[in-house]
Amino acid sequence: MRPFEYVRATDATSATAAMSALPQAKYLAGGSNLLDLMKEDVERPTRLVDITRLPLRDIQRTRAGLSIGALATNTETANHPLIRENYPLLTQAIVAGASGQLRNMATNGGNLLQRTRCNYFYDTSMPCNKREVGSGCGAREGLNKIGAILGWSEACVATYPGDMATALYALDARVRVRAPDGRERLIAITDFHRLPGDTPQRDNNLEHGELIVAIELPVSAGDFARNSHYLKVRDRASYAFAMVSVAAALDMDGSRIRQARVVLGSVAHKPWRSAEAEAVLVGQRADEATFQRAAEAALRDARPLAHNAHKVELGRRSVVRALMRASRLA
């Protein structure tokens, strides 16, 4: 951990000002990812702007749907009656992650911003283009069991490991963000995280200094409340990241699928929403054969690395199982 300055913000204006003044500043909320990375010497902020006193914890109905405060904890969010009732997929995804203690500390905003757990990113003696531009990608030809099978580039094969965001991609969420000049914008969640391309050092499309204030869910995402399922497949039954995860959500009319959302987690640099799988499902009867075709479509372009070929078949079967559970056929 390097020495840093600590500043406690009292409002959004002073928070964004304190952040944007220094390119090396970072916001501190729950700290459950950032502090670990600072102890590992991966993150080296010169200033921490503590935003925990900002009034951004509310979860409330809006005309457009639901607004979830960026500083609400994962636990508060997962347990909230409005979420459990209208967006149970989100509750399921959140409680699949981390541990109770971590969820009590972790905030929604921070959860969106969590960084990859790639071992080469964490090891400062290893080449990592995300951590140090141009140094190379240690995972590309290294031990890449937890690496990506979709959307990776020669510069970076890291995955985004978060569960909550994977569900948010299925629920058409938008991220409300405030700039230092006070103006707010809404970013579609599917545009929030980036693919690595040749800029792996950038995880997401936030500008420096921008503050996440809320995550918004549309009313229409409530169509999926009855038939959704978050499936997390991992080496251990708890307190572990996904090998592969699937957020599956169906809007059903009897046994016919009106709308579908299929998002794969831990297979790419961002949650992987599969328009291909969704296209297979829409208008079809919900049955295993249809789900198999959707799974094939979802993983058709998968390009495994040396140590993660198993993720392709695992991904296919996980898509099928998640859809079976979402449709209540299994």
Next chain:
Amino acid sequence: MARYLGKETTRVDGLAKVTGKAKYTAEFQIPNVSYGFIVLSTVAKGRITAIDTRQAEQASGVIRVFTHLNAGRLGPAPAAGAAPAWSWPLQSDRVFFNGQPIALVVAESYEQARYAARLVKTTYQTESHNTDFSTVLDRAQPDPATAKGTPRGNPVAAMQAAAVKVEAEYRIPINHHNPIEPHAAIALWQGDQLTIFDKTQEVFGVQKHLAEHSRGVAICRWCLRCIAQAELLPVVDGDGGA
């Protein structure tokens, strides 16, 4: 023995350990203690070509930084032409394994030592390494200490004549120790008496090891005490249960 097998038995020191009352090595209160933080190699095999400690030395609270360049002789001097042993730290520029101690930063506080350790810059000339045990099995040699014994009876003939032969290969997966107690040691000099507090099952072994081999430090056994928190029950897991 059968009275205990398969039965839950409370460890005499169990309550002390889980409530934090058990005193671990680092918790002995010694006045004016300074803190050492070990810098580890980040390559598996090779040589240190340069180790730059200037920034570390200038960091707040740092008293001294030891490397193979200034640590002094520990352990017996290697025989002429022989490779330096890996078991004594900071005795040569050779790196024998990833995570090998290559420097010790000593500072007034633990945090200062730890921070300064990050400032030590090392360059290596690496050599190719092999950590795949199965590829070098054909070079395995019997341990001379145990190979000396003469067999009882005639194992070769017995095997040949046996009515039933069972041949199997058994592999043991990697075992990771998960000690409750972090590794630590405290060295307390009082005049020419040295007391070592150590996390060890073998206090007399530590005493002997340091006294006999620390020629550069000139310690005699009677001036060296080794103290470790005693185990109150027989060790069941083979690693001191610490």
